[in-house]
Amino acid sequence: MTTTNHQFRLAARPVGMPKREDWSYTEEPVREPGEGELLVKVLYLSLDPAMRGWMNEGKSYIPPVGIGEVMRAGAVGRVIASKHPGFAVGDHVSGSFGVQEYALSNGKGVTKVDTSFAALPVYLGTLGMPGMTAYFGLLDIGKPQPGNTVVVSGAAGAVGTVVGQIAKLKGCRVVGIAGGADKCRYIVDELGFDAAIDYKSEDVKKALRTHCPNGIDVYFDNVGGDILDAALTQLAMRARIIICGAISQYNNTTPVKGPSNYLALLVNRASMTGMVVFDYAARYGEAAREMAGWMAAGKLKSREDIVEGLQTFPDTLLKLFKGENTGKLVLKVANE
Amino acid sequence: MTTTNHQFRLAARPVGMPKREDWSYTEEPVREPGEGELLVKVLYLSLDPAMRGWMNEGKSYIPPVGIGEVMRAGAVGRVIASKHPGFAVGDHVSGSFGVQEYALSNGKGVTKVDTSFAALPVYLGTLGMPGMTAYFGLLDIGKPQPGNTVVVSGAAGAVGTVVGQIAKLKGCRVVGIAGGADKCRYIVDELGFDAAIDYKSEDVKKALRTHCPNGIDVYFDNVGGDILDAALTQLAMRARIIICGAISQYNNTTPVKGPSNYLALLVNRASMTGMVVFDYAARYGEAAREMAGWMAAGKLKSREDIVEGLQTFPDTLLKLFKGENTGKLVLKVANE
Numbered sequence: 071m072t073t074t075n076h077q078f079r080l081a082a083r084p085v086g087m088p089k090r091e092d093w094s095y096t097e098e099p100v101r102e103p104g105e106g107e108l109l110v111k112v113l114y115l116s117l118d119p120a121m122r123g124w125m126n127e128g129k130s131y132i133p134p135v136g137i138g139e140v141m142r143a144g145a146v147g148r149v150i151a152s153k154h155p156g157f158a159v160g161d162h163v164s165g166s167f168g169v170q171e172y173a174l175s176n177g178k179g180v181t182k183v184d185t186s187f188a189a190l191p192v193y194l195g196t197l198g199m200p201g202m203t204a205y206f207g208l209l210d211i212g213k214p215q216p217g218n219t220v221v222v223s224g225a226a227g228a229v230g231t232v233v234g235q236i237a238k239l240k241g242c243r244v245v246g247i248a249g250g251a252d253k254c255r256y257i258v259d260e261l262g263f264d265a266a267i268d269y270k271s272e273d274v275k276k277a278l279r280t281h282c283p284n285g286i287d288v289y290f291d292n293v294g295g296d297i298l299d300a301a302l303t304q305l306a307m308r309a310r311i312i313i314c315g316a317i318s319q320y321n322n323t324t325p326v327k328g329p330s331n332y333l334a335l336l337v338n339r340a341s342m343t344g345m346v347v348f349d350y351a352a353r354y355g356e357a358a359r360e361m362a363g364w365m366a367a368g369k370l371k372s373r374e375d376i377v378e379g380l381q382t383f384p385d386t387l388l389k390l391f392k393g394e395n396t397g398k399l400v401l402k403v404a405n406e
Numbered sequence: 407m408t409t410t411n412h413q414f415r416l417a418a419r420p421v422g423m424p425k426r427e428d429w430s431y432t433e434e435p436v437r438e439p440g441e442g443e444l445l446v447k448v449l450y451l452s453l454d455p456a457m458r459g460w461m462n463e464g465k466s467y468i469p470p471v472g473i474g475e476v477m478r479a480g481a482v483g484r485v486i487a488s489k490h491p492g493f494a495v496g497d498h499v500s501g502s503f504g505v506q507e508y509a510l511s512n513g514k515g516v517t518k519v520d521t522s523f524a525a526l527p528v529y530l531g532t533l534g535m536p537g538m539t540a541y542f543g544l545l546d547i548g549k550p551q552p553g554n555t556v557v558v559s560g561a562a563g564a565v566g567t568v569v570g571q572i573a574k575l576k577g578c579r580v581v582g583i584a585g586g587a588d589k590c591r592y593i594v595d596e597l598g599f600d601a602a603i604d605y606k607s608e609d610v611k612k613a614l615r616t617h618c619p620n621g622i623d624v625y626f627d628n629v630g631g632d633i634l635d636a637a638l639t640q641l642a643m644r645a646r647i648i649i650c651g652a653i654s655q656y657n658n659t660t661p662v663k664g665p666s667n668y669l670a671l672l673v674n675r676a677s678m679t680g681m682v683v684f685d686y687a688a689r690y691g692e693a694a695r696e697m698a699g700w701m702a703a704g705k706l707k708s709r710e711d712i713v714e715g716l717q718t719f720p721d722t723l724l725k726l727f728k729g730e731n732t733g734k735l736v737l738k739v740a741n742e
Contacts, residue, residue, distance in 0.1 A: 131673045299664070313672050328635070328664030336649050336680030337467045344672030 073100040077140045077170035078383050084125055086323045087391060090384050092125070093141070100172045102151065108180070109151040110163060110173045114376075115383075115401040116144035116194040118228075119292070119390050122320040131346045141169040141383075144199055146183060146190045148406060157182070164193050169383055171403055187362060188372070195398030196365065196372035197358055200228035203347040204290075205357040207312045208233050209240075210350070211343050212288040216241030219282045221301060224292030224317060225266065226253035228398035232361075233290045234263050235370050242288070245281045247274060247297055249393040256396055261371060274300040285309065285338075294319045295327050302331035309340040321391055373397030409436040413476045413506035414719050420461055422659045423727060426720050428461070429477070436508045438487065444516070445487040446499060446509045450712075451719075451737040452480035452530040454564075455628070455726050458656040467682045477505040477719075480535055482519060482526045484742060493518070500529050505719055507739055523698060524708070531734030532701065532708035533694055536564035539683040540626075541693040543648045544569050545576075546686070547679050548624040552577030555618045557637060560628030560653060561602065562589035563726075564734035568697075569626045570599050571706050578624070581617045583610060583633055585729040592732055597707060610636040621645065621674075630655045631663050638667035645676040657727055709733030 074097050081094040103109045124135050124142055135142050145167035149157050154177045157163065165180035167173035183193045195201060207229075214220050220237040224230040225246025234257060237244045246257040247267045254266035267277040274297055278286065285306025291298050294316025301311070319326045335342060350357070364370035375395040377386045380403045389395050410433050417430040439445045460471050460478055471478050481503035485493050490513045493499065501516035503509035519529045531537060543565075550556050556573040560566040561582025570593060573580045582593040583603045590602035603613040610633055614622065621642025627634050630652025637647070655662045671678060686693070700706035711731040713722045716739045725731050 129673070294669075313669070315672070316669055319669075325666045326669060328666040328668050330661045330664040332649070332664050332668070332678070333630075333652055333655075333662060333680070335678060336651070336682065337465070339467075339680055339682060339685060341677050341679040342668070342671060343677040344669070344675055346672065346675060349675060 073172065074098070075100045075170055075172040076380060077168070078380070079140050080125060080135050080137055082137065083127055084122075084321075087321045087388065088122070088125065088384065093384050094138075095381070101174060103153045103174055105153050106176055107152075108149050108154040108157045108163075108175055108177060110145075110147040110165070110167055110175060110180075111150045112145045112147040112167050112171055112173055112403045113406065114146050114191050114194055115167075115169060115380075115403055116198065117387050117390060117399040117401055118144070118199070119315055119317045119320060121387065122391070131348070142166060143169045144194060145173070145403075146193050147173070162190060164198065169380070171380060188365065191374040191376060191398065191400045191402075192372045194400055195228050195374050196232055196370065197361060198398075199347055200398055201232050201361055202350060202354055202357055203314060203345070204229045204232035204236060205361060206347060206350040206353070207314050207345045208236055208288070208290060211312045211345055212290060212310050214240050214242045214288050217243070218287035219243045219245065219284060219306065220288040220290065221245045221247065221278065221282065221286045222290040222292070223247040223297050223301070224315070225257050225263065226396045227292065229292055229314060230290070231257065231261060231373065231397060232370070235261055235364075237288070238262050239364065239369060243282075245278070247293075253396055269297060275303055278304040288312070290314060291316070293317050294329075298329050299331045302329055302334040305334050305338040305340050307338050307340075309338055311335075311340065311342040313342055313344040317391065374400045376400045376402050378402045409508065410434070411436045411506055411508040412716060413504070414716070415476050416461060416471050416473055418473065419463055420458075420657075423657045423724065424458070424461065424720065429720050430474075431717070437510060439489045439510055441489050442512055443488075444485050444490040444493045444499075444511055444513060446481075446483040446501070446503055446511060446516075447486045448481045448483040448503050448507055448509055448739045449742065450482050450527050450530055451503075451505060451716075451739055452534065453723050453726060453735040453737055454480070454535070455651055455653045455656060457723065458727070467684070478502060479505045480530060481509070481739075482529050483509070483739075498526060500534065505716070507716060524701065527710040527712060527734065527736045527738075528708050530736055531564050531710055532568055532706065533697060534734075535683055536734055537568050537697055538686060538690055538693055539650060539681070540565045540568035540572060541697060542683060542686040542689070543650050543681045544572055544624070544626060547648045547681055548626060548646050550576050550578050550624050553579070554623035555579045555581065555620060555642065556624040556626065557581045557583065557614065557618065557622045558626040558628070559583040559633050559637070560651070561593050561599065562732045563628060565628055565650060566626070567593065567597060567709065567733055568706070571597055571700075573624070574598050575700065575705060579618075581614070583629075589732055605633060611639055614640040624648070626650060627652070629653050630665075634665050635667045638665055638670040641670050641674040641676050643674050643676075645674055647671075647676065647678040649678055649680040653727065710736050712736045712738050714738045
């Protein structure tokens, strides 16, 4: 009996927002694992803003996805066949399995996950890349001190929700910037942020003056554009800005909007530092243990926004860029 | 006998390039120093790109010069009367004496300088604020390691010439960006830079690829604008950018051009940090001693571009923004 694998492959490099025609939906038979390989049934796919960058040509922190290749994506699934000594049938695993139903792997970059501790999708969010990004970006680069004011944009997203909660755990005042009243309510009422700014209905610059009277000590930026520029107007002395992403700019058809107010770095002796989570791979275990501890103690909440159906992938991905997700956007591909 | 003091006062906040009408030229009698005061005859004035910023309204690292106030300027001069225990008639001193012929001071921020070691104008350049800026910006923020590639813009200016020479002393490969063949020749042939890029006749991005094949480890930015953006395209991993100034943007009548390529910080895990030299005041002595040692050993050359006559101040200042000076621009106000 042959199993069929369905896949989304990159058909064209998008101009602006990715369109349905930028993808091809393909099928092919699933091959049995060879020696040293394992076969994973993909259950949940991670949809991340960074995916938009991987679709572009050119030098970045990771090679672009080639035209005709299965789209790169983090995922969790179950091992259904294995000739790899490290993995057995039935193991739940996390890895870069791609936008498809089945993935063959040599085990590199694949880690087992414990579904008795947390549901599978959590391993794509708070205990996955977004959680690691938040943890290392905030703590290693932001170096928040008790009493500091920490501002995070994309605050209701997979990274932002974790950044804000960790900052609270570290004794900071936390202000989140998010789009819409629901997200703002969520981060304040459910996650315990001190304040939220709704960039869709508020003047962000003015609101930052109100909510950060002593200036921003740490700004964790996921969005770029006008919001980064607004944050630059309210820096405290020696502020640290973490450049984690710039979702407002990823679908631009015009050049990226550079931060006009960057000379605020000079005025405030502040710094702006880029981060890529992969650099911290050797320390993921340490972070996961600490965050799992916070979760077990009820101090760190995880939320996933789960959409069903591999076929919805092209549209579901766009939810990220339209700001339609709260928490980690996950695509459910199959049941166990 | 009453001495008359001539002064340039800020008459209006300039829009774009400062015009003659933005200044008023005033005269008033010189008052005798009171108890605890000294009277300085100003001999040389320091003309600095930062002065343009001080003419603007709004929050910065230092309050703006008020309308009607004598324009702020660093200067060196000779004490001609003193009721201050720390200063005697005949002492040569450096301080923020302003664009005028005579300055009364309470001694705060005034330091004696040794004309037996270096000529007075050198204390406005290599042994003054520009030298301090270069020293602390490069060493404290840039943290150059032997073998690193260091790029500096405004390379033939007061700060840039010192940055490049110190970087060479620290075992770095040094590439300077300057305007015009003469300046480029000067920094390579006279100061020992490894290469120069003439931004007026070369494609800076392309030239940086040629001269920095392993990427830029430290970029010391004095100019902002397109040159900052070009440097961002050629960063090495974990590059450090020092934001010291942005002379290309100071006379803009449109918003500052933010660096469109700032996401290169993310790709390269790089940082961009602002600096203001005043923060290092407590360590000026340390830097001055080390730099004086280098000068005495012939390892650090100082060059001043001296224009005569207080009355020329409005035009002479513009030389900075037109890129007409090589080395430290100094206005000679009077003979001893």
